[in-house]
Amino acid sequence: MLGNSHPDLSLQCGDCPIRHRAVCARCDEDELDQLEEIKYYRSFEAGQTIVWSGDRMDFVGSVVTGIATLTQTMEDGRTQMVGLLLPSDFVGRPGRAMAAYDVVATTDLVMCCFRKKPFEDMMLHTPRIAQRLLEMTLDELDAAREWMLVLGRKTAREKIASLLAIIGRRDASLKVSAGAGQMVFDLPLTREAMADYLGLTLETVSRQISSLKRDGVIELAGKRHVTIPDFDRLLEEAGDDNDGGLVA
Amino acid sequence: MLGNSHPDLSLQCGDCPIRHRAVCARCDEDELDQLEEIKYYRSFEAGQTIVWSGDRMDFVGSVVTGIATLTQTMEDGRTQMVGLLLPSDFVGRPGRAMAAYDVVATTDLVMCCFRKKPFEDMMLHTPRIAQRLLEMTLDELDAAREWMLVLGRKTAREKIASLLAIIGRRDASLKVSAGAGQMVFDLPLTREAMADYLGLTLETVSRQISSLKRDGVIELAGKRHVTIPDFDRLLEEAGDDNDGGLVA
DNA sequence: CGCAGAATTGATACATCTCAAGCTGGGTGG
DNA sequence: CCACCCAGCTTGAGATGTATCAATTCTGCG
Secondary structure, eight states: OOSOOOSOTTOOGGGOTTTTTSTTTTOOHHHHHHHHHHEEEEEEOTTOEEEOTTOBOOEEEEEEESOEEEEEEOTTSOEEEEEEEOTTOEESOTTOSBOSSEEEESSOEEEEEEEHHHHHHHHHHOHHHHHHHHHHHHHHHHHHHHHHHHHHHOOHHHHHHHHHHHHHHHHHHHSSOOOSSOEEEEOOSOHHHHHHHHTSOHHHHHHHHHHHHHTTSOEEETTTEEEESOHHHHHHHHTOOSSOOSOO | OOSOOOSOTTOOGGGOTTTTTSTTTTOOHHHHHHHHHHEEEEEEOTTOEEEOTTOBOOEEEEEEESOEEEEEEOTTSOEEEEEEEOTTOEESOTTOSBOSSEEEESSOEEEEEEEHHHHHHHHHHOHHHHHHHHHHHHHHHHHHHHHHHHHHHOOHHHHHHHHHHHHHHHHHHHSSOOOSSOEEEEOOSOHHHHHHHHTSOHHHHHHHHHHHHHTTSOEEETTTEEEESOHHHHHHHHTOOSSOOSOO
16 A cells, blocks of 8 residues: 555656745755755655654655644653644754654655755755745744644634634635635544644544534534635634734 | 833943853854944833734844743733743844734843844844744744643643743753752742743632642742752653753 | 732632543445 | 444533632732
8 A cells, every 4th residue: 555646756846836835935946956956755645654753853854745743742642733734834853863743644645855964054055945944933933822822722612713714724825716705625634633733632622513513603514524604703713803814 | 210220231242141042142253243233222120011912023132131921812811921031032023024922021121132124134144143043943933832732731730830840940051050959949920920821820820839839849938939859750740751851 | 007919718610521322434345 | 235344423421620709818018
C-alpha cells in the first residue's frame, strides 16, 4: 500500500501549487534554483507520523498538499493539538536539532523538504527567505494566541463553532471561487482529533456537533460533510464579534 | 504622580541591562548607533495600559525593566492573557499597523521604543536584527504552544504549579546567582491576573494556591512572596516530566 | 482608625468528564 | 451477495471539577 497515488514527485518550483504562499514565496528565479538543489519531496499516507517529538530532524519543509497536525503529549497520555498544518505551512525550526512536537498526517500528504543544514546556510545569504519565514512565524504566533482564548475561555459549543469557522475559512481561501453563498467542506479531522484540538473529550465534541445541527447552525451529510447555511450565525455561536480579523 | 522614579531615560545602548537578550542582541556598534537614532524611552506606572487592542501603533520596542501582560478580551468581558512580557521581550509587530492585543504594565515599567517605520526600514538592511527577531518569535511560538497544553489539558492545580514553575524559572534566569538552593520570588501578578492567564476564576486560583501551601509544595509570606522548597516536586505537580526543556 | 482593594473561604449550581451501551457505514471474507 | 466486523461516532446516566454567588478576612494606606 505504500505506493499510493500522489502528485508528481519531481515537481518544478515554478509549477508548485504553494509557490506564492510558502516560505519560498518571495524568492526570485535564481533563489528558486538554489532551493531546487536542496529540496526533495516526500509523501505520507493518512495516519502516518511524519516526525516524532524528540527525534533528530535533518530537514525542514512545507506542506504541499494534505493536512497534518502538530501535537504535544503528556506522560499520562493526555494530548493537546497545538497546530493544524495546511498546504503552504512550514514544518521544523531552523537552528534546532530536535523536533518539539509530533507531526502526524491526517490525510494523504506531500511535503517539500529541504535539507536542514543547507537551508540554514541559505537563510543567512537570502534575506527574502528569512523575511518570509518571520512573517509566517508571526502569523502562527497570532493563531496560537487566538487559540489560547478558545482553550481558556470559550464553552464547548463555542469551541466547536470556532473550529468550524476556522476550517471553513481556511478551506474557502484555498478554493478559487469564494462564492458568497453557502460554505461547504469536509472535516479533515476525526471527532477525537477535534477533541484534542479543543481541549475536550470526543463525547463532548459529538454532543455539541449534534446540538449545533439540531439548532440549524450547521448541516451534516454523513459524519464529515458540513454545510454552513449562515456563516455570521456560526461566528455568533463562536463568540466572535467581527468577521474574524485579518489573519488567516 | 506621573513623574515616578525610573531609570535614567537617556541610557546608552552599551549600558543597557537587556543589551545581550533583546532584539538588538546581535547588533554591532555601528548598528547600535543607528538604533540610538530612532529609539526613545517611555515609562509606565503599574496598572497603566501601554497599548489598546485595535489602536494604531507607531512604535515597536522592548521591555527594559518591569513586567507587562498581553491580553485578549471578548465582547462579554471574558479575558485571556496570551503572553507575559518580561525584560528583553519584544512588543509590536513589524508590518502591522494595528495592535492585536491590550498591553498592560503590571509593575512600573520602562520600554525602549523604536519608531516603527524607521525600524522596519532598518530591518531590511540589517539581517542581524531580522534574525534575532525571528529567533525570539520562534521562542514565543514555542511558549504559546506549551501554554496551549496547559490551558487545554491541565487541571487547576497543575495550571497553578505550571505558572509558578515558569515564573520561578524566568526569575532565576534574570538573577546572577543561580544558586541550587531554594527558589524565592515575588509573584508579579494578582490572583485575578493569574486566573486570566490560566483560564480559571480567581476563586479557583486562590483555592489551589491554598491547597499547594497546605501540602507543602510552596510556602507563602504575605500574598505574594513565594518560596519553592523543592522545585522538582513543583514540576511533578505541574504534570511535567523533565525539568522543563531548553526554552526559557 | 477605618476604609478599599485583594484575597480567602463556604455553599451550591452547572458544564464537562467518565463510564457504558448502542449505532452506523464501509470494507471484507465466506 | 450477504453477514459480519470494526473504527468512528452517538447517546445516556451519573460523577466530578470548576464556576458562581455570597460572606468574611486580610493588608496596606490615607
